[in-house]
Amino acid sequence: MFKYGVLKFLQESQPKKWEKIATIHGADVDNRVISRLVKEMELRGSLDVLRKGFTDYGVKFQMAYLKPVSGLNPDAYKLYQSNSLKVFRQVYYSNTNKNSVDIVLSLNGVPVATIEVKNQFTGQDTSNAKRQYNTTRDSKELLFAFKKRALVHFAVDQDEVFMTTKVDGTKTRWLPFNKGYNNGKGNPPNPKGYRTSYLWEEILTKDSWMEIIHQFVHLQTEEFEIEGRTIRKEKLIFPRFHQLDAVREIGADVLAKGAGTNYLVQHSAGSGKSNTIAWLAYRLSSLHDTLDNRLFDSVIVVTDRKVLDQQLQNTIYQFEHKSGVVQKIDKDSQQLAQALGYGSNIIITTLQKFPFVIDKVGDLPDRKYAVIIDEAHSSQGGEASKKMKEVLAVKSLEDAQAEDDSNDYTDEDYIREQIERSATIRGQHGNISFFAFTATPKYKTLKVFGYTDKDGKPKPFHLYAMRQAIEEEFILDVLENYTTYELYFKLNKAIEEDPQLNKKKASKAIGRFVSLHPHNLAQKSEIIIEHFRQIVAKKLGGRAKAMVVTGSRLHAKRYYEEFNRYIKVKGYQHNIKILVAFSGKVIDDNFPDGVSEPELTGFGEKELPKIFDKEEYKILIVADKYQTGFDQPLLHTMYVDKKLSGVKAVQTLSRVNRTYPGKEDTFVLDFANDRQTILDSFQPYYEITTIKEDAEPNHLYDLKTKLDEFQVYWYSEIDAFANIYFNPITKLNSARDQKKLYALTDPAVDRFKAIDEEEKRDEFKKMLRTWTNLYAFLSQIMPFADADLEKFYAYAKLLQTRLPKRDLAESLQLTDEVALEYYRLQKIAEGAIGLDKDANGELSGTLEAGLKRPKDEEAKLSEIINVLNDRFGTEFEEADRLFFDQIETELMQDETLQSQAKVNKIDTFKYAFEDLFLTKLIDRMDQNQDIFEKILEDKAFGDLVKEIMMKSIYSRMNGVVG
Numbered sequence: 001m002f003k004y005g006v007l008k009f010l011q012e013s014q015p016k017k018w019e020k021i022a023t024i025h026g027a028d029v030d031n032r033v034i035s036r037l038v039k040e041m042e043l044r045g046s047l048d049v050l051r052k053g054f055t056d057y058g059v060k061f062q063m064a065y066l067k068p069v070s071g072l073n074p075d076a077y078k079l080y081q082s083n084s085l086k087v088f089r090q091v092y093y094s095n096t097n098k099n100s101v102d103i104v105l106s107l108n109g110v111p112v113a114t115i116e117v118k119n120q121f122t123g124q125d126t127s128n129a130k131r132q133y134n135t136t137r138d139s140k141e142l143l144f145a146f147k148k149r150a151l152v153h154f155a156v157d158q159d160e161v162f163m164t165t166k167v168d169g170t171k172t173r174w175l176p177f178n179k180g181y182n183n184g185k186g187n188p189p190n191p192k193g194y195r196t197s198y199l200w201e202e203i204l205t206k207d208s209w210m211e212i213i214h215q216f217v218h219l220q221t222e223e224f225e226i227e228g229r230t231i232r233k234e235k236l237i238f239p240r241f242h243q244l245d246a247v248r249e250i251g252a253d254v255l256a257k258g259a260g261t262n263y264l265v266q267h268s269a270g271s272g273k274s275n276t277i278a279w280l281a282y283r284l285s286s287l288h289d290t291l292d293n294r295l296f297d298s299v300i301v302v303t304d305r306k307v308l309d310q311q312l313q314n315t316i317y318q319f320e321h322k323s324g325v326v327q328k329i330d331k332d333s334q335q336l337a338q339a340l341g342y343g344s345n346i347i348i349t350t351l352q353k354f355p356f357v358i359d360k361v362g363d364l365p366d367r368k369y370a371v372i373i374d375e376a377h378s379s380q381g382g383e384a385s386k387k388m389k390e391v392l393a394v395k396s397l398e399d400a401q402a403e404d405d406s407n408d409y410t411d412e413d414y415i416r417e418q419i420e421r422s423a424t425i426r427g428q429h430g431n432i433s434f435f436a437f438t439a440t441p442k443y444k445t446l447k448v449f450g451y452t453d454k455d456g457k458p459k460p461f462h463l464y465a466m467r468q469a470i471e472e473e474f475i476l477d478v479l480e481n482y483t484t485y486e487l488y489f490k491l492n493k494a495i496e497e498d499p500q501l502n503k504k505k506a507s508k509a510i511g512r513f514v515s516l517h518p519h520n521l522a523q524k525s526e527i528i529i530e531h532f533r534q535i536v537a538k539k540l541g542g543r544a545k546a547m548v549v550t551g552s553r554l555h556a557k558r559y560y561e562e563f564n565r566y567i568k569v570k571g572y573q574h575n576i577k578i579l580v581a582f583s584g585k586v587i588d589d590n591f592p593d594g595v596s597e598p599e600l601t602g603f604g605e606k607e608l609p610k611i612f613d614k615e616e617y618k619i620l621i622v623a624d625k626y627q628t629g630f631d632q633p634l635l636h637t638m639y640v641d642k643k644l645s646g647v648k649a650v651q652t653l654s655r656v657n658r659t660y661p662g663k664e665d666t667f668v669l670d671f672a673n674d675r676q677t678i679l680d681s682f683q684p685y686y687e688i689t690t691i692k693e694d695a696e697p698n699h700l701y702d703l704k705t706k707l708d709e710f711q712v713y714w715y716s717e718i719d720a721f722a723n724i725y726f727n728p729i730t731k732l733n734s735a736r737d738q739k740k741l742y743a744l745t746d747p748a749v750d751r752f753k754a755i756d757e758e759e760k761r762d763e764f765k766k767m768l769r770t771w772t773n774l775y776a777f778l779s780q781i782m783p784f785a786d787a788d789l790e791k792f793y794a795y796a797k798l799l800q801t802r803l804p805k806r807d808l809a810e811s812l813q814l815t816d817e818v819a820l821e822y823y824r825l826q827k828i829a830e831g832a833i834g835l836d837k838d839a840n841g842e843l844s845g846t847l848e849a850g851l852k853r854p855k856d857e858e859a860k861l862s863e864i865i866n867v868l869n870d871r872f873g874t875e876f877e878e879a880d881r882l883f884f885d886q887i888e889t890e891l892m893q894d895e896t897l898q899s900q901a902k903v904n905k906i907d908t909f910k911y912a913f914e915d916l917f918l919t920k921l922i923d924r925m926d927q928n929q930d931i932f933e934k935i936l937e938d939k940a941f942g943d944l945v946k947e948i949m950m951k952s953i954y955s956r957m958n959g960v961v962g
Contacts, residue, residue, distance in 0.1 A: 005109025128156035270474030
């Protein structure tokens, strides 16, 4: 920290307290106070100390002063003015080296942000700044230690801004902090200067920065009970630009207009709506008019997100250090009526109680209310839809679909109607302001809640478009690989009949199903299951899941039976388990009294999402259920056998758009809809011009021939690259293996740079990008068995990231080592790489290069999956090794653990190892929930994992050779 800045602030802003502490400490007062502050920051973190101050020998000091909500208290405003914000250039932060950071921002002597600034004219941009943080900014240095000093770190150039709250080597997660441009990523042109000037002109100004620190930044904590101990996983949340902008713009407009105005916030999936709602709720609850009166007596948050109430409570507690600011309504309407009557600051309730909220606040005209409606997560096939869908005996699937279509009325429709009805008569409710959050507003929602632009069209008050979320990589583009059945059939026939593609096939023909036209469920079932087995099942390191969307509840029930019949006949039951979801009971010939979802699956309706999380459950069949508000990031593929259009199409297909390590793409196979209908449905929310064009398999070879002619890459380099990249013992997140891949792509980069004509360089890049996109698409249709194509694809993907870029927008990122590992594993699992081991002798040399011979314990660790499966009857696969490998790698790299291994016997080393092992386990819990839960829930299982790994690591750290 900046010691003298701290002392100056304390002495000038709190002179009486300083005089008191100086009397206690005497001549050593400066050092004693700084020492106490450092200790408090070590224990609580800099954010908490800045907000709540610290106490030394009973003297309580404030470390920052919040701006008062009004100017009625001149003393409070004077204290706010005493805050000292400073900018320091080229700060040398280390005692062990000469490294420096471009800019450090401080508040009252405490560092709160660091910035690396790059100039594109010198050939550097934000990617260089991010790499600098990832590789040379050590989190052991106090300035970069998580939550202990700087709260956020920025990578900035003339065009873009990125941020992170945790510098963590190659695992550092960078988020864009950009305004967006044309509803996409980046920033708009600035006729007066840099595109990124808003950062210092708007965000880093005194009032803005103080508000961010006091009312936005917060520490999000998850707690886990492990072996009687509570372990916490912490994440520091700094607002993304659109979140900050939405809360500020809404707050300013409400302050200007008062209660009685409605607002529509159209924020895409992946926008962080939960945090935006929490910040907005707090902002609205603290708004005061010029007479210092609260603008709203209560803020009511209407949502079905189960975690939002606790999140709101924890977040606002950090802002105010007060309990009871948020009141959750979890009992009955009487509890809600009391909360409204007492004027509780923030009330959180469910969508189902919404009509009562409206009726009640209408009876209290002297009070003013802000009602925030989170309609993105409506309940999943709940009571409203059950009431609308009585048990009906229908004679055919066509009748069932017609019946379900006519009764296609869900909770979401019901809630929308209630919202719109209440808002339409808002003239009678001038005491209520509605704030509706949705990713997919219908026209009527826009009409009721939106504002009218100069052309008379309704618009959302604030927009974070789907296109921007996709381009900023918060969600995936579900239309990138959208395929109708006709196209799927056509491509399969083309591939099957193409001798060029067949010449190196190790597998049999595509399969009998390519010649089927899907007239009935049996044929479609065969197509879906075989496609899932051959293509989807190997994605995400073998963890990918799929959803089948059916036309009616009867369709869902019969699909479920047909899937299980086919799986049993084929003997697939050990690899694929199926679930089905629909509301109510369905009558069919074999169930004349009707059958429900729990009766078919054996699981209660509320259990199903958690059951589907389990590794063995691969496909979920649904009928008007789990098509909205269902978040399963392992969903990769969707099979659609239902007519979809408009909002329903967008919401349904968006179930597969969640990001996950190693999830590079999604796939939709649609039996029922045409491309134009889907395109028209997405257009209002998506900002696209077309769905990907029809593909021609032979075009792969035509493009490849043209790429070869540039002579940028050599086949010997691609073969050597593949021998390392696809080698199961290669660790892509280790410097040793990474540098080999860099070395093998360096020659191609140099040859590319040597091409004289810029037009030729652009042509090569465009052609290479087209080839990789086409190959990625076609590999969703069939399991390629052409080793040369697979090698080239892996090589080309990484080469693309290394070629010089004229336009930042053309950057294709594949830098997450975890994603690379998953991708490599899925390709190995496909068996698509028939490496020619005897062709040039490179593979055998690579296998041993730089590696010690495995020791006994290392050999045991390398077979940990087999040991666990044999001992406990689990069904972990080869791909699950990744989870253990990554934990092992991180433990091996820990310097403290290394020193403890060298000075302790293994029995003593065990205690240090177990603490760190649990920390690493929680850090990676999201990557393999199945193993994580097994380790926690089964003590014998967990103990064996720890024992095997501990012995291996102890031996390796001490250089013991078996």
